[in-house]
Amino acid sequence: MKVVFIQIRLILLMLALIGGVSACKGDGEVAGTQQMTPSKQPAIEDSDGSTTPFKNKIKIGFSMDTLKEERWQKDKDLFKKAVESLGAEVEIMAANGDDAVQIMQAETLISHGIDLLVVVPHNAEAVASIVKKAHSAGIKVLAYDRLVKNADVDLYVSFDNEQVGEMQAKAITRLVPKGKYVYIGGADTDNNAHLFKKGVFNVLQPLIDKGDITVVYDQWTKDWTPANALANMQAALKANNNQIDAVIAANDATAGGVIQALTAQGIAGEIPVSGQDAELAAAQRIVEGTQTMTVYKPIKLLTEKVAELAVKLARGEETGADRKVNNGKIEVPSVLLPPITVDKLNIDDTIIADGFHSREDVYKNVKNK
Template sequence: MSVNRIRRRNLLVLLSFILVLVMAACENAGNGGVSGNADVPEAAPSPSSAVDGAGGDADADMTEKPVKIGFAMDTLVEERWLKDRDLFRESVEALGAEVEISASNGDDAVQIMQAESMISAGIDLLVIVPHNAEATAAIVKKAHSSGVKVIAYDRLVKNAEIDLYVSFDNVRVGELQAQAITKLVPKGKYVYIGGAETDNNAHLFKDGVFNVLQPMIDSGDITVVYDQWTTDWTPANARANMEEALRANNNQIDAVIAANDATAGGVIAALEAQGLAGRIPVAGQDADLAAAQRIVGGTQTMTVYKPIHTLTLKAAELAVMMAKGEIPDTDRKVNNGKIEVPSVLLAPISVDKSNMDATIIADGFHAKEDVYRHAESE
């Protein structure tokens, strides 16, 4: 055998040996570094091994980010909005999504800036509690230009192509207030202390109240001697309104309907200063703890309970669904001045001393010891 042939044979043997080593090393690496005959799960295919884009979808599933919801709130000053914030966050996170929350403390410019910041940061859907029903139309326009849908939470955004409205039947809230008070005072001088004129809900509450009062006004049984909005819903402004109503009528007032429990608190403070608290029926709504305490204590007649846990859960479910591209099935529409907005409206509940335990307390909205603590200490 020639020297050249021997050299070629040795080179082939060497190359074969190297090839065996390389193949063994690759097999060992593919098995996660485990040698022998142990059963090892087959390694997931790399994106580059995909055919016709199938691997691309798998890779997208592996790296898919959770849905992110923005919640742009008006205020956290009132007790109920703290509950909305906390319960909404819990509901969204329970659905596997993320939530970013802001509160503008009643400043339209701040609310718009906060919403725009969330949109720019890449939220998938915006839920908004508008401070000003008209001004927040700019937020809806900005969101839509960025491909982000918008849900109006509890308060309607006016003159905007809002995608969904989730709230309670707020006209019904006002009707429940008026029905409760007119049952006690079918004739006499009435005072209406409204909410913030910039809040569309305040108008809906008032519509409901006057749906009930108007026939009695027309018959002459009821006279509304004072009717005023309350700037920013604050108890101090509501008290000032009630003080003015008392002065103008020489304290001769028979009943008061206040747009919510915070304004009712201001009304009752004004009545207390004149020794009239507990003698003049007062209606509110929101089922605030202080209102529940006033009801069992006898200075507030009733409130309207809107189960916030139901609202937050429903809003969270719809927000996550829509953020994923799904279209919710709704059977109600509310006109906001521009379009008929698809709406989900939940039922409110009238609450007084007789059904406090069966509603607010039974639902765990307030603890019984908290509601009755003040009354028991007197």
């Protein structure tokens, strides 16, 4: 009986020991599971000292109308540099004036997993479909320099383009308060071209109403090309027997075509001509005396502002847009930067002082510089 009792105690002891081991093992598994649970994502410190969860590097898609003009090459290079300086990356595609290509390229950028799409539209209306496609993929859209019409654009960043037109007209009317005027506009498909023209006629219309100024030729320039502007100016000269007193050209590319036509007639430098974009060729024409003025829109300022706001928009942060611009569908939150009038008197203190063009390049064809 005693032996049986001892055996029973041994069995109970073994069961207790087994239970303890199991309990210890169970505790160990729970602890191990807790140790393997992913910790919270590390935080990054924002400029205001607050912290936000770490995210993968932000990728911006940049859909450009063209790289055929000097101005847009600068935009591309400076924007890329500005985005990368903020720790983001950018993929750039240019359609060179083809609406179908731009839409296809935007779709490609969307498929590449971008966080935000920045668009310089060739056609303000056609690009509306890009905005819709991007939004369907959960991607916001920022309109760069040119407004996208009839679309739910998230942000528009540009210069005050109506003011650009006003600057052009004021500069020319100061020199020619009365006379026959030619207006060589930009591309009808570009909303900016309409804004420039509106600004020009804000200034001209009161003088037209007084009878001081007569606009004897007014035409858009397809695709902004100098060749089409040349054809327009040749037609204007022919229709008026070269009796023209002033020309307002919407940008420097069209001004180049205008001045080519004037040169062929031996009257370049006699007729004031406006421009815009501060292209090198225009700066050279200004110091040579064949172009009266241009409007400088500091592209470095634009690219840095767009890069900053694009990253904020991609992160879901506030952009601080302080303006609204109607695009035919909504009041688009907008940031508009101030342009600068440039002529022979201040060219050294503006585009040259900013390093936009070197003094050597601007004055290389001028004697006694």
